[in-house]
Each structure stands twice: as structure tokens, then as C-alpha cells.
Amino acid sequence: MAHNGKLKGKVAIITASTDGIGFAIAERLAADGASVVVSSRKESNVTKAVEKLKASGYSVSGVVCHVSKASDRERLIKEAHEKFGGIDILVSNAAVNPAVGPVLESPEDIWDKIFEVNVKAAYLLSKEVLPYLRKRHGGSIVYVSSIAGFDPLGLLGVYSVSKTALLGLTKAAAKDLAPENIRVNCIAPGVVITKFSAGVSTSHCSFGIKTIGCYESLLALPKEISGVVSFLVSDDASYITGETIVASGGMTSRL
Numbered sequence: 654m655a656h657n658g659k660l661k662g663k664v665a666i667i668t669a670s671t672d673g674i675g676f677a678i679a680e681r682l683a684a685d686g687a688s689v690v691v692s693s694r695k696e697s698n699v700t701k702a703v704e705k706l707k708a709s710g711y712s713v714s715g716v717v718c719h720v721s722k723a724s725d726r727e728r729l730i731k732e733a734h735e736k737f738g739g740i741d742i743l744v745s746n747a748a749v750n751p752a753v754g755p756v757l758e759s760p761e762d763i764w765d766k767i768f769e770v771n772v773k774a775a776y777l778l779s780k781e782v783l784p785y786l787r788k789r790h791g792g793s794i795v796y797v798s799s800i801a802g803f804d805p806l807g808l809l810g811v812y813s814v815s816k817t818a819l820l821g822l823t824k825a826a827a828k829d830l831a832p833e834n835i836r837v838n839c840i841a842p843g844v845v846i847t848k849f850s851a852g853v854s855t856s857h858c859s860f861g862i863k864t865i866g867c868y869e870s871l872l873a874l875p876k877e878i879s880g881v882v883s884f885l886v887s888d889d890a891s892y893i894t895g896e897t898i899v900a901s902g903g904m905t906s907r908l
């Protein structure tokens with residue numbers, strides 16, 4: 654990937670970035686000149702991702718960070734600060750979907766787990782990163798939502814509700830932070846070919862509701878999402894805040 658330098662001098666932390674969409678985002682921001690800190694739960698995944706990005710000559714570091722662990726989030730922020738001298742960009746990408754089923758039949762612990770990782774950790778990490786963005790007199794936060802946040806997918810009710818919550822978090826935080834030159838935006842991907850979507854499509858198949866076949870013509874590669882994130886965190890989007898860009902190949906995006 655050739656550097657175009659539009660993010661030169663910026664430091665980005667990206668959660669859940671050792672695979673799938675998060676890795677593609679890390680790779681693209683690095684290719685565009687940012688120093689990136691990749692992270693996820695498993696050390697071996699972090700090591701592999703860092704090695705891969707370093708082999709391309711990018712400025713990269715990595716740490717283990719399970720987004721719902723406070724000490725891990727602290728370590729992630731510290732890594733960016735110590736290795737690269739500050740933070741300009743946060744991409745909050747981590748999400749889980751531990752179970753499928755009708756939304757109101759979801760066990761409470763599943764609801765709690767999904768909201769803890771997909772929504773609460775995004776809020777907490779943003780809050781914890783804020784002092785660093787303020788030190789730079791501006792910055793950019795991007796949440797990774799989903800097309801399911803607009804139009805709930807089959808039996809992914811609770812996950813879909815958590816993704817709708819991110820649309821609200823984007824709007825609310827953007828209004829608060831606009832006077833400080835901190836922009837908050839969101840991206841809502843359609844169905845992207847990753848391990849996560851493979852798991853989801855398998856679950857759907859077993860419930861006989863929807864299969865990946867429904868989406869075959871709409872499938873995206875992770876790099877079709879990462880370019881949009883790179884735009885959102887760049888100066889090309891300097892007047893854009895509080896927005897969600899839907900990249901879904903035409904899937905319905907009305908709330």
C-alpha cells in the first residue's frame with residue numbers, strides 16, 4: 654500500500670485491530686502516514702499483526718487490550734503516549750455477539766455482555782482518550798457500528814440494538830466536543846468478509862432465518878471499510894462531525 658501522507662504526524666489507536674475490519678483500518682491509517690497502535694485480547698494475535706505491519710515499513714506498535722478491562726484500556730493509551738508522544742485518533746471497533754435469538758428472549762447476561770463490550774467500552778475508552786485529544790487541541794473519534802444498527806438483522810436483535818446505541822453516542826458526543834475541535838463520527842458497514850461475519854452467517858443458517866446467500870452480491874472486503882475511516886479521521890472531513898457513513902452496498906439504512 655503506498656503512503657499518501659495525509660495522516661502524517663497523527664497517532665491512532667484502534668481497538669480489535671489484529672484481524673478483520675480493525676486490522677484493515679490499522680493498515681490503511683498507517684499507509685496514510687499515521688503511527689498506529691494495534692490491539693486485541695490475544696498476545697499472539699497482537700504480535701502477528703505488528704510483525705505484518707512492520708514488514709510493510711509502517712510506524713506501528715501493539716498491546717494486548719480487552720476493551721472491557723480498565724487496566725488494558727489504560728495500557729493501550731499509555732502505549733500510544735509513550736511510543737508516539739500523544740493520541741490524535743481513536744477508532745473504537747471492538748464488538749461481540751455471543752448468542753443469537755429473539756431480542757426479548759435474550760438472557761440478561763448476554764444483553765449485559767453485548768452492551769459492556771459494544772457500547773460501554775466505547776464510551777469509556779473515548780472518555781479516557783479525551784485528555785490526550787485535548788492536549789493536541791483536537792482529534793477524531795470513529796465508532797464502528799453496523800447496518801444492523803439501522804435495520805436489525807434476523808436473530809441478532811441485541812447486537813443490533815447495541816449498534817443503534819453507537820449512532821446515538823456519535824451524535825451526543827459530537828455536539829459536546831465540536832467546540833473543542835474534536836470530531837466524532839461513525840461508520841456502519843454492511844456485510845464484510847471476516848471471521849465475525851462467517852460466525853454470524855453460520856448462526857443465521859442454523860436458525861434458518863437468513864443465510865449469507867441473501868447478501869452474496871453485497872459482501873465487502875475489509876479494505877472497502879477502512880478507506881472510509883481514513884477519510885473520516887483526515888482533514889478532508891474537517892467539517893464532518895456527528896455523522897454515520899453507511900458503507901453497505903445498498904442495504905437499507907433508514908432508522
Ligand SMILES: NC(=O)c1ccc[n+]([C@@H]2O[C@H](COP(=O)([O-])OP(=O)(O)OC[C@H]3O[C@@H](n4cnc5c(N)ncnc54)[C@H](OP(=O)(O)O)[C@@H]3O)[C@@H](O)[C@H]2O)c1
Pocket residue numbers: 668669670671672673674675692693694695696698699718719720721746747748749770797798799800841842843844845846847848849850
Ligand atoms: N464483518 C461484518 O460483516 C461486520 C458488519 C458490520 C459491522 N461490523 C463490526 O465491525 C467490527 C469488527 O468486526 P470484524 O468482522 O472485523 O471482526 P473479526 O474479523 O472477527 O475481528 C475481530 C477482532 O476483534 C478482536 N477482539 C474480539 N473481541 C475483543 C475484545 N473484547 N476486545 C478487544 N479486541 C477484541 C479479535 O482479536 P482477539 O481474538 O485477539 O481479541 C480480532 O482482532 C465490529 O464492531 C463489528 O460489529 C462487522
